[in-house]
Amino acid sequence: MRSAGRLGYSQDRNRGGERAAAVYTLIATCKLNDVDPEAWLADVLRRIADHPASRLGELLPWNWRKATVPAVAA
Secondary structure, three states, X not given: OHHHXXXXXXXXXXXXXXXXXXXXXXXXXXXXXXXXXXXXXHHHHHHHHHOOHHXXXXXXXXXXXXXXXXXXXX
């Protein structure tokens, strides 16, 4: 039983590392696109449940910024 526990803990650590890498990637992507990661994540988490799957691309940082930055009148 003890070895089964060690194996399970090892797998949990691996998944945690994968999740952390995904979050760090999202944060870096936001920064590369001049998007505030905290504002982006808060908005996406608020909207994603009701957002159509066919339009998920709109929530990507490089598209999200365009949709949230008000147009400057010329």
